[in-house]
Amino acid sequence: MTSTVTEIAPRTYRISTFAPDFGIQFNQFLVADDEPFLMHTGMKKMFAATRDGVASVLDPSRVRWIGFSHFESDESGALNEWLDVAPRAQAVCSFVGATVSVNDFAIRPPRALADDEVLETGRHRLRFLATPHVPHGWDAGLFFDESMRTLLCSDLFFQPGDPAPLTTSDVVGPARDAMVAGQTGPLANDMPYTPYTDATMQRLAGLKPQTLAIMHGSSFSGDGGRSLRELAGVIRELLANDGG
Numbered sequence: 001m002t003s004t005v006t007e008i009a010p011r012t013y014r015i016s017t018f019a020p021d022f023g024i025q026f027n028q029f030l031v032a033d034d035e036p037f038l039m040h041t042g043m044k045k046m047f048a049a050t051r052d053g054v055a056s057v058l059d060p061s062r063v064r065w066i067g068f069s070h071f072e073s074d075e076s077g078a079l080n081e082w083l084d085v086a087p088r089a090q091a092v093c094s095f096v097g098a099t100v101s102v103n104d105f106a107i108r109p110p111r112a113l114a115d116d117e118v119l120e121t122g123r124h125r126l127r128f129l130a131t132p133h134v135p136h137g138w139d140a141g142l143f144f145d146e147s148m149r150t151l152l153c154s155d156l157f158f159q160p161g162d163p164a165p166l167t168t169s170d171v172v173g174p175a176r177d178a179m180v181a182g183q184t185g186p187l188a189n190d191m192p193y194t195p196y197t198d199a200t201m202q203r204l205a206g207l208k209p210q211t212l213a214i215m216h217g218s219s220f221s222g223d224g225g226r227s228l229r230e231l232a233g234v235i236r237e238l239l240a241n242d243g244g
């Protein structure tokens with residue numbers, strides 16, 4: 001496995017590993033700042049590819065913060081490998097994530113972030129947004145890089161295949177197609193529709209991101225607020241009345 005590294009916003013690197021057995025990309029994001037921030041660790045079995053991708057930008061042992069949306073193999077599976085290779089690194093996640101999973105799993109304690117808490121890494125300010133069950137998981141949260149207006153949006157805007165690193169074309173249509181297709185497969189029902197799903201999506205849209213750093217698929221450069229409002233509409237359409 002190898003990774004492809006692309007700077008999708010200033011000092012923000014997308015480290016992409018395509019996994020043929022899944023038919024999708026697993027994209028990690030590195031904010032190369034004084035205190036380097038890595039969003040998602042990737043799975044354990046792709047650790048070497050992710051580490052080598054990071055090494056093309058900076059010394060992996062310098063990684064200081066490891067963020068992820070929710071506790072899942074692709075988001076945080078290689079957390080301990082990263083904590084081992086980067087002695088000053090610390091996981092940052094929601095209070096729920098720390099309490100129910102990461103405190104026990106990680107070889108060093110995580111730092112639990114409150115909703116709206118800001119992590120300053122040097123030139124970048126990363127705001128943590130607690131987003132329970134968006135995209136999925138009780139512990140879910142997202143990070144918004146206020147300095148570059150980049151939303152690190154985890155599984156939202158999922159696109160299968162091995163598409164280009166960055167696009168200015170529509171990402172909502174492909175995400176909608178993937179959601180429709182996904183509902184007929186063995187991994188259906190990945191995203192619940194809760195009483196606060198739409199409010200969470202509107203809150204994300206209100207951030208007006210200029211870049212969407214998407215975990216599976218192309219990143220997007222453009223009117224991220226509009227894309228998020230449109231995706232909220234798709235989620236309402238497809239999920240709000242689907243099985244109650």
Ligand SMILES: [Fe+2]
Nearest residue numbers: 070072136155
């Ligand atoms: Fe996920």
Ligand SMILES: [Fe+2]
Nearest residue numbers: 074154155215
């Ligand atoms: Fe994912």
